[in-house]
Amino acid sequence: MITYTLATVIVLVLALIISMFRVLREYERAVVFLLGRFYEVKGPGLIIIIPIIQQMVRVDLRTIVLDVPTQDLITRDNVSVKVNAVVYFRVIDPKMAIINVENYLEATSQLSQTTLRSVLGQHELDELLSARDELNKDLQGILDMHTDNWGIKIANVEIKHVDLDDSMVRALARQAEAERSRRAKVIHATGELEASKKLMEAAEILNQSPNAIQLRYLQTLTEIANDRTSTIVFPLPIDLVDKVKSIANKHHE
Template sequence: MFEYFGLIFGSFALLLLISAFRILREYERGVIFTLGRFYKVKGPGFIIVIPLIQQMVRVDLRTIVMDVPSQDVISRDNVSVKVNAVVYFRVIDPDKAIIQVENFYEATSQLAQTTLRSVLGQHELDEMLAERDKLNIDIQTILDQQTDAWGIKVANVEIKHVDLDESMVRAIAKQAEAERTRRAKIIHAEGEMQASEKLLQAATILAQQPQAIQLRYLQTLTEIAGEKSSTIVFPLPIDIVSNIIKGQATDASS
């Protein structure tokens, strides 16, 4: 009987001894509690945990990629959109991540969702679409400050999609079309203004010498004749007509 109990006790002691040896990978740390109180952080490599007295909680130090679910956001200009994002973070203080918060992954996820809605709600739709880099930095900064007490470092935040209703998509398309029309009109008006300035300069130069205008008409007539047109409409300058009339009046008087 005693041998039987001795065998059982020896097996139990052997199991306890084996369970005391733990191996942690390079990216793992063990948070050790002695009789319920925090003792120290051990790892990586081979460590010993005293059975029945000490408990160990494994913590992964690798970067965690967390997908933030799609959130309903109302922008500052009262446009309803659905936005989702991805957060990159990792644990830098294993003891804080275990002691200060019950579930650091769930806590970071909930905080990321509320921060996403809060930050994007302070901006207009155009800013959400055109200034994503700035918004990413703002969200990352707020998350990093809030999770610092949990021993977590938020490395990056990326807004993935900004989904709009079909009615809003059509409205944005109309706005873009109106903007292109406005730019086209402005460019056309600027071209007309520049052309008028050049014509004014040319007229000023030609007015300095009346023969220059006649030469210009002759050059124009040469260009028209070179196109092999059967009909040529050639405007006759008033100056030439007036000179002819004056010449005829002088001949008649003489």
């Protein structure tokens, strides 16, 4: 009986000694408490934790990818949209991450959701669609400021999707079509203006030489005569024959 008891004690002591040794990976740290009070941060490698009087909490120092759930929000121009994002952060102070907040993962997730709604709700829809880089920087700065007391560093924030309802998609399509039509009309009007200026310059040059006007008249008749698909009535100036005779006489001279 005594032998059995002694063997049991030896086994318990060995198990207690073995449990004192912990191995932490390179990216892990142990926040150690001594009788409930903070003692120190240990790791990585082999550490010793005295059972009963010391407790430890493992903290991962790698960058964590947090997927922010889709949030319903109303933009400043009263458009209802659904937005989701992804947040990249890491723990830079294990002591603060364990002592200052109950669950830093959950706290960062909830803070990201509320910040996403409040910040993006202050902007118009066009900014959400075209100015994402600026919005990402704004979100990162605000989150980083609030999580600084938790020992957390926000590395990056990226808006993933901005979803609109079908009616808004159709409205945007009509707006884009109207914008394309407006640009086409502006380009056409600009072309007409430039063409009218060139025609005015040509008319002024032709007006300085009556013979040139008559030659242009004959050229136009020749071009129209080549088209035999229709009958064209073209007015003939009274002095055209005289002008042609005058030109012919100049060539004979």
